[in-house]
Amino acid sequence: MKKALPNQKADEQYPDDLYNLGKQFVKKCGGLPLALVVLSGLLSKKHATYVVWSRVMETMNWGVDGKQCIAIIGSSYDDLPFSLKSCFMYFATFPEDNEIGGDNLCRMWIAEGFIPQEENKTLEDTAENFLEELVQRSMVQVSKRNWDGSIVCCRIHDILHSLAIEKAKEDNFLTACSKIVEMQNWSQQTRRLAIHREIVMAKVTELLMSSATPNLRSLWFFEIDLMPKISQFVYLKVLHSNSWRQIDYEPEKFGRLNQLRYFRATFCVHSEDVCSFQKFISGMRFLQTLNLNGSKIPCDLPDCVWHVKTLRHVILPPYLAGPPPSIHLINIQTLEGVRSRESWETTGVPKLPNLKCFHIQLCNIQEDTNITLLGTLEHLISLEIDERYVPFPIIDIREFPFYHRLQTLNLLLNDQKKVALEVGMLPIHLTWLKLYIFSQGDPMPVLEKLQNLRCLWLAGSGFQQMCCSSGGFVQLEELSLELKQVEEWEIEEGALPMLKQLFIFYCHLRRVPCGLQHLTLLQRLVWISWGPTISKTMENEIRSLCKHVPSIDIKPVESD
Known part of the structure; x- marks a missing residue:
């Protein structure tokens, strides 16, 4: 009933007529949990009246001989728009x-x-x-x-x-192959084809080379490390490989797939194939999503790629050159893994008016150029700035129009820049923060006032003591620390009341953090140190203070 009536207030009784019908639904489901939740999900999209629920009761195919679950799920699928x-x-x-x-x-x-x-x-x-x-x-x-x-x-x-596989076959929607015997399902009409990890790639290549599927529009490879020749499928719109191992880019396998809308793969491009790779990428005139994360690519993307007006999401291995100056990409929302261009200083910065997620490495160009670029981003909600290789001072994001929208922030700062955090320097609406700083003092008094923060990853140096005070970090659930110079950490009672996961990496704490036992909701503690910096006495004290924590992992990692 809670699932079927999601808007019902907790202190209100369910209407008697619906409650009695609910009992009948439960009985019809035969005690099968999946049938119950799927049926209640279906009812949640209906008007909560006796007449409507009765009609569902009367028209539902309830199944027989223990097949209630399949029958209910089938009815739920039929009810979909x-x-x-x-x-x-x-x-x-x-x-x-x-x-x-x-x-x-x-x-x-x-x-x-x-x-x-x-x-x-x-x-x-x-x-x-x-x-x-x-x-x-x-x-x-x-x-x-x-x-x-x-x-x-x-x-x-x-x-x-x-059920999804069954319906996909009925409608000739797609063919998924996880066994060699299923390859016989390929036909001239196959428009979408998924190849899973159990398939022998030699057989896949043979069938694909035979052009058994000339109408192919979408092709997926799951956990397959060798890419067969696919250059003959010139009408492909979706090409997806989820293997995180780098696939050798071989020109004869790819040709010109210029109809692609979505392209995700992890490539290793060799120097002799750079020109061919750039030609291959530049041929995608309708591209919406380009995801090359994890690839090894010894060249930048050709500028003509950035002139594709349909681009919506571009995710690159760090750090390839960003868009050329003065380009106008009105549809792009995600741009990750790029570096700033020196040409932005003289010709103008790219125009990205609807960008929401931006990961950029700032190179040695003028500070005002970067300020001009960031000043045009009104809709940004996720930002990563790598400032480790620029000489000018830290960019103050309070100057930019996205300041109050920002929800996730990753700041990697030059370790030669001493930073004094101030209240207001970081957006109050942040839920996720990764910060690498060389701080002039304990950053916790400022960070703990970010009342919406759920996840914090803090690394750097410049201070030896820190304190999380009572009432601080009211919603933080995950905390990761990599602070090599910190020796003392105090956690006052009432601090970090919602913390569930704590990761301590390579910190040289001289003693167990004072107040560790106050983290009553902690579910997981991971403490990794270089060499034997945690004595057996310290480890025993940690385990004694954290008896309430289900998962504790304490281990040294020897340095090279």
Whole structure:
């Protein structure tokens, strides 16, 4: 009932007529938990009236002989709007029990054309709403949410995964192969093809080379380290490889796939193939998502790539040159792994009016150039700035229009710059902060006032003592420390009341942090040190103070 009536107040009784119907629904589900949650997810999208619920009771295919669950899930699929049916069948692409990235999934849906343009919303906003609706209907499970509530990873139950595969086959939507015997399902009409890790690549290459699938529009490889020749599939819109091992870029395998909307792969480009690789990338005239994270690429992207107006998300290995000066990319929302260009000083900075996520390494160019660039970013919610290689002082982000919007911030500062943190220097709405600083004093009195902060990673040096005071870090759940010069740490009672995970890396604390026992909600403690800096006495004291912590991992790492 809580799932079926999500807007019901906790102190209100459920309406008697709906409650009695709910009992009948439970009985019809045969005690199967998955059937219960899927059915309640379906009811949550209906008007909560006796007439509507009765109609569901009467028209539902309840199944027989223990098949209630499959019948209920099938009915829930039939109840989906047409646009959501394609999004649900897309889960057949992924191997069973696979963790699926929310952002990547939404970007593929957009590339496929499943997501309609709605007034005053980006395509990404609508795609996220579609995913949330599948979650609300209990057809998709959330594995991890971001600190802002967005879905980082999701998965799908085995029975629902089987349903997605079944419906995808019925509609000739896609073919997923995890065994050699399933390759016989390939046909001239196959438009989407997923190859899973168990497949023998030699056989895959043979079948692909035979051009058995001339209509192919989408192709996925999961945990496969060798890329077969795919250059003949000139109409591909989606090409996705999730292997984190670098695949050798070989020109004859790729050709010119100039219809790609979504491209993700991890390449190793050899020097003799640089020209071919640049030509390959520059041919993608309709590209929306380019993800080369983890690749080894000894060259920058050709400038013509940045002239593609459809670009929405570009994620590169650090650090390739950013967009050329004065380029206007109105649709781009994600730009990661780029460095600033010296040409920005004389010709002008790129115009990125709708950028939301920006990761940049600042090089040795004038400070006012970088200020000009950041001053144009009004919609930024995630920012990473690597300032380790510039001589000018720290950029004060209070000057920029995105200051009050920013939710995640990663600042890597030059260790020769001594920083004195001030209240107000960091946005109050931050939920995630990674900070590498050479501080003039204990930064905790300033950081603990960030009342929305959920995750903090703090590294650097310049101070030897720190204190987390009572009432500080009221919502912090995860804290990582890498402070090589800190010797004393005090945690007052009432500090860090919500902390669940604590990671201490290579800190030279002389004694166990005073007040460690006050972290009553702590679920995990990891303490890693160089060499034997933690004595057996210290370790025993840590374990004694943290008897309430389910997971404690204390270990030294020997230096080279």
